[in-house]
Amino acid sequence: MSKYRKMATTYTSRAHLRAALVASGVPFEETLPGTAELSLIGYHGDVRPETAAFVVRRAHIGTASNDLGWTWDNQDKVYREVVSNFDSSFQPCTDIRDTVRKEYAYSATVAAARAQGYQTRRVDAHDGTIQIKVTGRL
Amino acid sequence: MTQGQEFEYTITISADGKTVDGTVHGIKGKACSKVAKILDGVGTELEDKHTDEWDQDAPTSYQIGTSSTDTITVGGY
Numbered sequence: 001m002s003k004y005r006k007m008a009t010t011y012t013s014r015a016h017l018r019a020a021l022v023a024s025g026v027p028f029e030e031t032l033p034g035t036a037e038l039s040l041i042g043y044h045g046d047v048r049p050e051t052a053a054f055v056v057r058r059a060h061i062g063t064a065s066n067d068l069g070w071t072w073d074n075q076d077k078v079y080r081e082v083v084s085n086f087d088s089s090f091q092p093c094t095d096i097r098d099t100v101r102k103e104y105a106y107s108a109t110v111a112a113a114r115a116q117g118y119q120t121r122r123v124d125a126h127d128g129t130i131q132i133k134v135t136g137r138l
Numbered sequence: 139m140t141q142g143q144e145f146e147y148t149i150t151i152s153a154d155g156k157t158v159d160g161t162v163h164g165i166k167g168k169a170c171s172k173v174a175k176i177l178d179g180v181g182t183e184l185e186d187k188h189t190d191e192w193d194q195d196a197p198t199s200y201q202i203g204t205s206s207t208d209t210i211t212v213g214g215y
Contacts, residue, residue: 003170003188006159010181101155105180109149109158112176118147128153134176137142138169 009105011079014053016111017070020103021054026096029055040067040082050082061093068093102130109134147173157184 011017014033021028030053031037037051043058043066052069061068069082087093109132110120118136125131149160158180162170 003162003174004159004185005174005177005183005187006157006185007177007180008157008182008184009155012181013179016179098154102151102153103155105151105155105158108179109151109176112179113147116176118173118176130151132149132151134147134149134173135145136173137144138165138172 009101011070011104012077013104013108014079016104016107017054017079017100019107020100021056023103023107024096024099026056026099027060029057037071038069040069042066042084043086052082053079056096061087061096062090065090065093068096098128106130106132143169145170145173147176149177159185 018030029038037053038055040048040050040052040055041058042048043064048066050069050071052071054070056068058065058067065087066084068087070079071082073080081097083093083097106122113120113134118134121133123131143165145162145164147160147162149158151158158177160174160177162173165173
């Protein structure tokens, strides 16, 4: 062992966030780049003040849920989750958020590895972690 | 002909996706930093440690003689 790194997943890439949502298998809506974000809908069917570039509609989460979104923070140049208080502790919503985060990290890592010509192999473990074996020569 | 160092980089994404960690194996010296950089796109760095092999010399190759296939590898493995 010669080097160890630990990172916190941060949504900075639209392409990887989109790839993560596709990989998660949950239906979602998205805006076109450069256009206004979508309004989020609350559990009463009310239009909420929050907007997002990517939205998972509440029908795909739970009957008492609000829409879940990822909005672009132009100041910090990151996408941030938009999740209601109720849904922040609602397991089906947590599962979607966790899966999207994992798939984002996977997409970003594998794209960087392949760009360097390295080989990658994915192993989904029973404990919910994803292991990536990257091999190559320097 | 120099073959280069073979490496394996084992990366683990946590169950909630909040953290990603990885350890480079098989590369001696500071060249492993190049491999570890593939995590740059994941997000913010929380930890960066060097371990025993960090201070070991990477293999050094010299090409000698009149033939380009004459190679001596010194150090490292």
